[in-house]
Amino acid sequence: MNRTHYWLSLLEGCFLVALGVHVLSASQLLISGTAGVGILLQPLSGLSFGQLFFVLNLPFCLLAWRYLGAAFTLRTGICVTLLAIFSEVLARYAFIDVAPVVAAIIGGTLIGFGLMVLLRQQASLGGINVLAVFLQEHFGIHPGKTLFVSDLLLGACALLVMPPTQVMLSVVAFVLMSQVVGRYHQSVAQAGSEA
Template structure:
């Protein structure tokens, strides 16, 4: 199981109704997280780079079609809300829907209002990975996410025993392969750097956050044990 998926489970574990209630502070945090991610996406767009998950698929689709990133990101995430509701509850799903919608709007607004010239691909990749990683961690703190393939991976692991980490890795490999067909190699390498930076940020957040419930510890340890056994 990836750090991203552990964080989704941890954000949703053992929370009372009071902890799930929307407050002004949590609302501001969600907006801040979406804005950081939108800025990261804008940098990726300026460099013609991708990142993992549905955001990467949306960036690729925006380059190959006439649709905007925001429109594609909103549409691609629609099938995942039912899985999120079944796996992680209604509160998590509603917050995620709100964040996906807000990010879709912010990204399209920044695309039209924040023109960027030529950017350094390594700098854009690292900065975007950091911004998106920090933004996503803020959303996790408030029991929300940006939807995506990680929820599908969690569902496949729970329903069919298919390891979530392997599923996510397969999706990322497929996305990199598609990027290799559509982009010059400097952008493919830059995209891989953005993937790695985002994973690094989420991994650091995971290690520094204590486990909140025994259930989450058991899920994480079980998944890690299966990785070691497979290796």
């Protein structure tokens, strides 16, 4: 694969996820995975989302190093850093004002497409994504299922601090994200069986 194409794909995937995260957070909706944990903890931490996202992913990078190898960990570290930077830039300079229902649809879809691009390059955004790749490689568990279950658990925790309507719209975003990732893996599996 062309190195320029590879790095552009990482930039594209991270930017799509950052944009999806920004759309959701602008409508005060929950974000999936480690990013969602970051949003829930942000008021207590005093850190920006990008800073907190970076810090939360450090333990997952150690897990990736041990079980998934140095190359995967390096790609993950680069993607985590890119997402943190893009998130900081979007939070500072981009203004998005859409209805929460529209935000859930657009945000979930953007994040799903961004994750799809990153998974295609054998990269991830750390956190639950590292766990999803680990479970796929070692136990054959579909990454979309891992992400969906973790997001449902996150949504249940969010009910303690967020209005139910916001949580339900966040779940819509989670479902759309996992559907996009799931369709990608389904098409890869079908292409492999036809080859």
